[in-house]
Amino acid sequence: MKKLATLVALCALFTSCVKEGSNKSTFVYCSEGSPTAFNPQITTDGTSNNASAHTIYNRLVEFEYGSTKIVPALAESWSISEDKLEYTFNLRKGVKFHTTKYFTPTRDFNADDVLFSFNRMRDESNPFFKVSGGTYEYFNGMDMGNLIKDIVKVDDHTVKIILKKQEAPFLANMAMSFMSVLSKEYGDKLIKEAKLGDMDNIPVGTGPFVFKSYQKDNIIKFEAFKDFYGEKAKVSRLAFAITPDASVRYQKLKTGECHLIIEPSPADLGSMKENKDITLLEGPGLNVGYLAMNTMKKPFGNLKVRQAVNHALNKTAYIDAIYLGHAKLAKNPLPPTIWSYDDSIVDYDYNIKKAKKLLAEAGFPNGFETEIWTLPVTRPYNPNGKKMGEMMQADLAKVGIKAKLVSYEWPTYLKKSSAGEHAMVQLGWTGDNGDPDNFLYTLLGCSAVEAGSNYARWCNKDFEDLVVKAKRVTDLAERTDLYEKAQVIFKEQAPWVPIAHSIIFRAMSNKVKGYKIDPLGGDIFKTVELK
Amino acid sequence: MLKFILKKLLDLIPTLVGISILSFVLIRLVPGDPVMLMLGERGADPIVYAKMQKALGLDQAMHEQYFTFLKKAFSGDLGTSIVSKRSVTSEFFSRFPATLELGICAIIFAAIIGIPFGILAALKRNSFYDYLLMGGSLVGYSMPIFWWGLILILFFSVQLGITPVSGRISIMYDVDVVTGFMLIDTLLPKNLANEGIGPFLSTLSHLILPAIAMGTIPLAVMARMTRSSMLEVLGEDYIRTAKAKGLPIKKIIVVHALRNALIPIVTVVGLIFGSIITGAILTETIFSWPGIGKWLVASINARDYPVIQGGVLFIATMIVLINLVVDFVYAIVNPKMR
16 A cells, blocks of 8 residues: 555656646647548548648638638739639739748749649549549539639739639638648659658648648647748647547646637536636537428418418527527528628517417418428537427427427438428538528529428529529629528528527637637637737 | 467458458448538438449448458458548558557556555455455446546546646657657657657656556456465465475465466456457547547547448457467467367
8 A cells, every 4th residue: 555655656746747838839729539631622521621721721712710701812812704704813922832841842832833722623634633532522512613614824823713604602612621722843742752642641831830740649730830921820839639528628728738629518618617717719600400391392382381380489498408508599591600691680489379370371270280300410500309309399289280200310311301201300501611602592592492402492583583693793792782682581481490500619728819719610720829 | 289270260260250240230230321421411412422422432232342341351451441531551550559558558557556456355365455455446347437537637637737638748749750659759769869758758647547547447357366366376285385384475475376376367468458459449538549449439430431340350350369379378388278
């Protein structure tokens, strides 16, 4: 026993000598998982984007930090032709690529790099096309392959992208992570050395941080890029300490081993709020959870029935019971952080009397029988579909609607609801590019009925005209106006019951300054500093 | 002996094929489709879905997929991870040293404490110490690693602040990884010259808690094994003879009793090693230890089929081989076994 005590004491003594004192200039971010690669062209997850797109790379245009507004980045300015088919980008001069142990650039960024980066994803004969599987989920998912007709180098500092059809959200797509610009010179070097795979794992970019090292599943290290073209990073070193367990992340924050943690466990939020050394940040996520009514099926083709359902559901109760208060009540199909969100819209109130009256007017004084499909998986926009289904069932019973709860395994659920086999279905969406089109056209447009992403199978001519027109014009004020009008029609026609926008949480040490929650869900460190 | 070895090696083949089929089928029975997990709501578009499925080779029938896997596995290719798009073999070997290093430390910890505890309990049979140690080992054996790991972190790292919460080495140091074993790498001349002794101490302090968490169950097993084996030996005639000859009790225990009592324990270490690898899955998740346990958990969550198949096959092979070595050692010690 005595020996054991001595042993413990010795351990304590020696470890206290090597105790981690967090270095003032190293910012430590505790992330939840390992990046799949260091090239946003081939990754789809936020974890990888944080470790590459937001740190190492830049795009021609970018989202302003903290909003979904598009601002110049590697392109200083751009112009759009009369017919809205040609986008000309004027590239910034004097932008340097990173100098690392494995690569020393000999020239500044220019049009060749842009062509090299984008052509990798669209040209099957590109030497890098097949590297790392060559599937380019996001590029293809956003239909960029079909949208882009040609990319032309006008001169060293001008690139023209020619589209096959008009598409206003194109600029927002350009700001997405997968459109990051890589170095052609580095690519040429890798071809010469026959190490093409390094392009995706040992990165070279123009961004605020230079990749230094990655110990698999453990630590990613970056250094501030001294020759960064914009405002330089405030911390000299940045480290991602990969910590998958949420409660362990919180303990590391408490001991000062992390400065900022991603996705704290809901169970710890209370204690974080009480902790004087910790700041808990929250912001609405770029998502919406909703209940879609199949307007092609009886009786949901009837407007009054849809409005009655909107009045019958007590959404506030769902926010408390299912999201434990960690969500914002939804009234529009758009999350409030997206431009053109119309806050003046008045939601249907929770009112059983009105619901019953509307049902009677629609010819269902005694209600009817139907089904609610409940979400089989936890999604960011809905943590517990089954429980929400039970609450909806109880609410609808109060106005005489007898709803049976149905669920399938996730792929089947999506397939069947895409095909329109449901009556009412719980679903949701997380935005990709911060453009209202990504919600309104993708989820409620007429062509989306065929494509399978319009689960209300609602095709309204007035609404369709507005969102299609908004796709064609590029003036922001005009687009905003069109989308606001579309939201009014949506509210009046009520194809969904919009339920909630879930809240994103981050917890950080009080020493951290200059960090804000990004509505697109990324963690961005170019402006953080340690006090 | 050669015949015995050959027979044992041949026996391996059906075992490994069986394991490969099991891991192959079981993960496919778990609900959740890797394509859907990657695409989410966007996978509802049948064209996008089919394209992705084909790219991943998941459009073939299950038995076709299995035979493709088997054929490649025989040539040493365990496939490519769906998530990282890198070869499963290289991914495995980049993580395995971390698990091995932790496993060895856990076993050393278990032996250093478990064996003396067992001896003490045997010598003080039916005394207060015996009950305390054996009761304690029962508690240790029944402790869920997940819970135990968090308790250790809360007490030693958060409350007392003497150990780091998780990870493998402080982020302050830059160490060139050569062997993958941090304790060795940090002592390589080049790293010593660059960073001094700091990285080594940091690695050691990071190892303490996970090694304790992972070693607790083996510790309990070893203490109980040592106790019963020791009791058996202490009752033997030669010990009585030694006692009668008037040899000092310390010498009797260390030279005569312990040496014989340890034989069965050494063979058990092989079996404990198997349980260490399974314990790694929980320990590594709690302590963010970059080994194969954490890698497998992440891959199961992503339904990364090739990694799960390959990883399970690797681990199974490892355990089977260790058992084989144990069998050989046994056969050498005890020729009757052949």
